[in-house]
Amino acid sequence: MANLEPTVTPTIERSKAGFNDYAERLNGRAAMLGFVALVLFEMATGQAIVTWLGLR
Numbered sequence: 774m775a776n777l778e779p780t781v782t783p784t785i786e787r788s789k790a791g792f793n794d795y796a797e798r799l800n801g802r803a804a805m806l807g808f809v810a811l812v813l814f815e816m817a818t819g820q821a822i823v824t825w826l827g828l829r
Contacts, residue, residue, distance in 0.1 A: 789795050815821060823829045 787793065787795070811822060814825075818825060821829070
């Protein structure tokens, strides 16, 4: 029987679309930036974002 194992391991680039570590990390960072921006906005204006938008 012949040895059927490949001699070279292929390198496959990981996709940057869909549910993967890259997308989840980027989403988490965007959420943190949004939260910090919201807190800074409320500190600067003295009112909540829903009040400022006229929703309450």
